[in-house]
Amino acid sequence: MKLSELKAGDRAQVSSVAAEPAVRRRLMDLGLVRGTELELLRFAPLGDPIEISCNGLLLTMRRNEADGITVHKLASAEGRQHGWQGLRKRHRFGRRA
Amino acid sequence: MSQHKTITVALAGNPNAGKSSLFNALTGAHQRVGNFPGVTIEKHEGYLDYKNYRITVVDLPGTYSLTPYSPEEIVTRRFIIDEKPNVVVNVVEGTNLERNLMLTVQLMEMEVDLLVALNMMDEVEQQGISIDLDQLEQLFGSHIVPISARNHKGLDDLLDHIVSVSEGRIEIRKNKVSFSAEVEKAIDKIVGMLCHEPALDKAANHRWMAIKLLENDREVYTQVQKYPVWVKIELALQEAISECGMLHSTDPEALITEDRHAFVRGAMQECVRKPKTTRASASDYIDMVVLNRVLGLPVFFLVVWAIFQLTFTLGKPLMEALAYSFGLLSETVAPHLPAGMVRSIFVDGVISGVGSVVVFLPNIVLLFMGLSFLEASGYMARAAFVIDKVMHRFGLHGKSFIPMITGFGCSIPAIMATRTLKSRSDRLATIMTIPFMSCGAKLPVYVLLAGAFFPPAMAANVMFGIYLLGIAVGLWTAWLLKSTVLKSDSEPFVMELPPYRWPTLTSVVFQARMKAVMYLKKAGTLILGAVILIWVASNFPRSSALDAELATETARIEASAVALELKAEQRQKLEARIDAGQLEYSIAGRSGKLLEPLIRPLGFDWRIGIALVTGLAAKEVVVSTLGTIFSIGHAAGETSLSEILRSEPGFSKATALSLMVFVLLYIPCVAAVGVMKKEVGTWKPVLFYSAYVMLVAWIASFITYHLALLWM
Numbered sequence A: 001m002k003l004s005e006l007k008a009g010d011r012a013q014v015s016s017v018a019a020e021p022a023v024r025r026r027l028m029d030l031g032l033v034r035g036t037e038l039e040l041l042r043f044a045p046l047g048d049p050i051e052i053s054c055n056g057l058l059l060t061m062r063r064n065e066a067d068g069i070t071v072h073k074l075a076s077a078e079g080r081q082h083g084w085q086g087l088r089k090r091h092r093f094g095r096r097a
Numbered sequence B: 001m002s003q004h005k006t007i008t009v010a011l012a013g014n015p016n017a018g019k020s021s022l023f024n025a026l027t028g029a030h031q032r033v034g035n036f037p038g039v040t041i042e043k044h045e046g047y048l049d050y051k052n053y054r055i056t057v058v059d060l061p062g063t064y065s066l067t068p069y070s071p072e073e074i075v076t077r078r079f080i081i082d083e084k085p086n087v088v089v090n091v092v093e094g095t096n097l098e099r100n101l102m103l104t105v106q107l108m109e110m111e112v113d114l115l116v117a118l119n120m121m122d123e124v125e126q127q128g129i130s131i132d133l134d135q136l137e138q139l140f141g142s143h144i145v146p147i148s149a150r151n152h153k154g155l156d157d158l159l160d161h162i163v164s165v166s167e168g169r170i171e172i173r174k175n176k177v178s179f180s181a182e183v184e185k186a187i188d189k190i191v192g193m194l195c196h197e198p199a200l201d202k203a204a205n206h207r208w209m210a211i212k213l214l215e216n217d218r219e220v221y222t223q224v225q226k227y228p229v230w231v232k233i234e235l236a237l238q239e240a241i242s243e244c245g246m247l248h249s250t251d252p253e254a255l256i257t258e259d260r261h262a263f264v265r266g267a268m269q270e271c272v273r274k275p276k277t278t279r280a281s282a283s284d285y286i287d288m289v290v291l292n293r294v295l296g297l298p299v300f301f302l303v304v305w306a307i308f309q310l311t312f313t314l315g316k317p318l319m320e321a322l323a324y325s326f327g328l329l330s331e332t333v334a335p336h337l338p339a340g341m342v343r344s345i346f347v348d349g350v351i352s353g354v355g356s357v358v359v360f361l362p363n364i365v366l367l368f369m370g371l372s373f374l375e376a377s378g379y380m381a382r383a384a385f386v387i388d389k390v391m392h393r394f395g396l397h398g399k400s401f402i403p404m405i406t407g408f409g410c411s412i413p414a415i416m417a418t419r420t421l422k423s424r425s426d427r428l429a430t431i432m433t434i435p436f437m438s439c440g441a442k443l444p445v446y447v448l449l450a451g452a453f454f455p456p457a458m459a460a461n462v463m464f465g466i467y468l469l470g471i472a473v474g475l476w477t478a479w480l481l482k483s484t485v486l487k488s489d490s491e492p493f494v495m496e497l498p499p500y501r502w503p504t505l506t507s508v509v510f511q512a513r514m515k516a517v518m519y520l521k522k523a524g525t526l527i528l529g530a531v532i533l534i535w536v537a538s539n540f541p542r543s544s545a546l547d548a549e550l551a552t553e554t555a556r557i558e559a560s561a562v563a564l565e566l567k568a569e570q571r572q573k574l575e576a577r578i579d580a581g582q583l584e585y586s587i588a589g590r591s592g593k594l595l596e597p598l599i600r601p602l603g604f605d606w607r608i609g610i611a612l613v614t615g616l617a618a619k620e621v622v623v624s625t626l627g628t629i630f631s632i633g634h635a636a637g638e639t640s641l642s643e644i645l646r647s648e649p650g651f652s653k654a655t656a657l658s659l660m661v662f663v664l665l666y667i668p669c670v671a672a673v674g675v676m677k678k679e680v681g682t683w684k685p686v687l688f689y690s691a692y693v694m695l696v697a698w699i700a701s702f703i704t705y706h707l708a709l710l711w712m
């Protein structure tokens, strides 16, 4: 599935990155290569761009760029209740409908 | 005297790693530092003397990789390749090693004389991260020096290492990251071909060139393409692509990056221990509010509004105190000066003119402190995230937003900051919005007029309204440009959010002091000069008829048989009338009159016209010119400029609003136009733009004036 199809709180692993060469380069430089684990943190107030965390940093990109990143889901937000996941669940205004 | 040896050191690293902080700490310079990626956009040189060495330090724009992406990143790569600095210091963010070390690997591949400065050790310790430096040095082959640029820790150690590396006393082991078998095979093949090309430099790093060719690096492509060996190389590249596709279902470029990541990840696992955290950090909590789906935009507006509110409300008592002391000053000075020309130039010119600008010092300093808090805290990048979609609707970019905010301070650095945008059409559109982001120099005009014509509670809101109008016109302009002449695909938005950081007290105080000094300098040079010119232009030539009238009338009053007080009053009235007549007769008066028909529909008389023209030099001059022209004909220290304006029959609330709108929108100062030309490249678009801006300003002021006349 596409990165942009994840829901806030989902964890996933990158399986491929496709984009215009320069953008792809930038995404890969920032750590989005095959095998990288990431978590979709939230969508911006107007639904675009999105924020993810991977390798301990916070990245933002537009859905347009996220469409090119294929991932497979590791765990969905519903599955996990502990730690700060749970905390976000309680405060989840940021969730996409 | 021993001779100085010179060493050139380049500071390279990811954006926001603290290169400029280190540069400032080493050289004592004051380069801009901010907690968001892409602060530095040009290389800056500075030097220091250490032991027997003169060390030239070069601060470079941050870059994520050595296959450059945006214009300012190209600067970095060019510098390292072409200028061959003696030592490349790779500044690395200790709290974010995984991404930072990716660049280190690429520097290793270039086989430069590398030294790693592990920055932000204070944060590393605070977060309880432990790093095995020895092991890391083993893996990367170059020395690693822990420092904290912000706290000036570890700098001597770093300098010692720089000296040792440049002297060759520290061996840099040319460790190699080995890539997947297919990539290595292709590299070997291409290196073999490059070696056999007689025209190519034997000393060049062939392995690096081969890697870059596999990474589709355009610059190396064009470099090699002109040689006959290219035909063979192209075949080898094709072969590598198909092999990687078959065996790894990806291309060489991605495979190389993956392999570098694997290397870095391995190194991290061996050398770095992070404490396990289960709880959300303070940063996460703040983001939950600030980036929240519902609260994000309101928070954003609240933050911007708060800054202006602060600037106005907190600044007001200070400003009034300053204004009061200038009034006192001219009252005390005036009697000691010989009446006539000299008194007039000091009292009407220097004190009223320059003083009217200087009184806004508190507001300016507060505004800049607010902006630098935004820059230093880490909110800037987050604001770009929150607002990106809105900007996108107008054809702009979330990142356009950072220069726009900078533009509230000064247009010049803001226009230069657009270099972080990759696409030229986005850059141009962003540059064209910046003059509408009302700069700090326009602030005195608003504070003066809003303060004079509106009750205190309203004044701050009127000002905020003016700023909003500027933003609206700016966005509208961008939209207009992007949907006509600057049509293009939208630039991708990929950005990192830095961790929140508290600005240090010393840096805040320092920044405030620097802004204050700069403002006072401007007041003492440019604005003083303009004031004197305006004074001269509004006092010469003198009408001898009026002079004669003054003499005869004075004599008549003196001779008349009325009471003394009455005489004084009559004399004052007479002088005011003659002064006003002289002003109209002067160059300034006459040229203002020429201009008047053009601006009459906006509610401006010729005096405001003069102020607007002189405002092209710098926007504060609008205020100082009003100060000089309007104080002619008023006794020294009699009343403040805002009271004088209020008492002028031709100056109504509607005039004030219209003038604020006009000053907001019309041509930026000459310095900003110059920088615009430099960044855009040619005059034509800049001149078109200036004409457009004038038109917009005229129309907007016209509407404002007539609406205000109707409603107020």
Ligand SMILES: Nc1nc2c(ncn2[C@@H]2O[C@H](COP(=O)(O)OP(=O)(O)OP(=O)(O)O)[C@@H](O)[C@H]2O)c(=O)[nH]1
Pocket: B013, B014, B015, B016, B017, B018, B019, B020, B021, B022, B032, B033, B034, B035, B036, B037, B038, B039, B040, B041, B060, B061, B062, B063, B119, B120, B121, B122, B123, B147, B148, B149, B150, B151, B376, B501
């Ligand atoms: N805690 C801490 N913060 C630091 C240190 N050095 C720099 N910073 C902060 O890191 C942020 C980035 O610093 P800069 O010096 O602007 O970074 P840069 O590498 O020049 O960034 P670009 O010009 O964007 O490439 C600022 O907020 C600094 O205050 C340090 O040693 N410790």
Ligand SMILES: [Mg+2]
Pocket: B019, B020, B021, B032, B033, B039, B040, B060, B061, B062
């Ligand atoms: Mg910098």
